Amino acid sequence: MIKFTVTTYKYRYAVLGAGFAGLSVAWHLLERSATDLHVHVDVLDEVGIGGGASGVAGGLLHPYSPKVKPLWMAAKCWEETLRLIRIAETHSGVVDQNSDVFIARRKGILRPVVSLKNMSVMNDNAQNSLASCRIQSINEDAARSLVPNISVPLDLAFFMPGAVNIHPQGYLEALYLACETLAKEMSSVGLGKKEINFHKRSIGNLLELEGEYDAVIVCLGARSTFLPELSGKLPLRTCRGIIAHLRLPDNTREEFLEHSPSILSDAWIAIQNPRSLYLGSTWEWQSCNHSQNVSAEEASKALEELIPKASSVYPNISKWAFDGARAGLRAMPPLTGKGSLPLLGQIDDLIGQTHKSKFWLFSGLGSRGLLYHAWLGKLMAQAVISCNEDVIPFELTSWRPKLIKK
Structure with missing residues (x-):
């Protein structure tokens, strides 16, 4: 009797960054990998899940732009993001969308x-x-x-x-839980074992990971520009935005109804529940401060800027009390004929050395990160798994040839 041996190969991937881009890539690396392969995914972030700009985003999700018509690939991005949100909700255990810990508030x-x-x-x-x-x-x-x-x-x-209002931190934490569950489920039904682990680890340079992984995917947003191998090579601008948290005092009648939508204007109002909202955002260009912490002076200046803008559409904002602020450093991509599009692609040539690991970049989500992250995360995972950059639309990789000249 002839015995057939099934050989499985182990692939190790490092995803740098635990925001929208990083966790979308991590999910799709697991989901899209063949069932007979061993796949190990490490998510590395020095701050934690949602510790960057993604964790303090406004969370207002819709497939339109007030400046560009139509928004690039809006339908694909919209459907893929809704799918990923539903996956996160399934694993969150949170069902009350009117609480402060909701995943998605569907009030428009x-x-x-x-x-x-x-x-x-x-x-x-x-x-x-x-x-x-x-x-x-x-x-x-x-x-x-x-x-x-x-x-x-x-x-x-x-x-x-x-349209949907997402609670970014809750969503990202739930999405990572979904990744863990998916890895266990796929391991139980396939020949290959799937693993995912989170490491609170700072990466000083990309070559620290040389040879340790088959592929390294840089999803660090604005922090990508601080890596020595990429410093000065990416067409990104940094922008620090402050978001204020306001609460309605206990002795004040509720202003928003249970069915009240969030509001978009020069300043947006993301309703958390009838007595809690987020107000944003400021724009401080060329900042290098990626900390979420906001000083009292910064918060005061932010309110001086945001409250008048919000008052133009919602005068009763003056009744609300300040309850803290957080900030995020966004990576803003260059403007193209199709809008401001993220940067994707293989970056081995930018690093400039021959190495065993393959290096990839997914950055520049800007202010549309929540809309773009799911579909582009899937494309990036497909490119990494197949070692074929051609699955990524040319619009997202065209930034690189202008920078790499041999």
């Missing part, structure tokens, strides 16, 4: 029109909106039935009932 987003500047773009978006996230044009009375006392200066607002 309202955008009052305060000027004629972006009205044409929003009108165009409304006429060509996705079936799963329609845009409705409503008047001031209809807007006030959603958010009492909201100001609609031109008697026109755009309401997206299918």
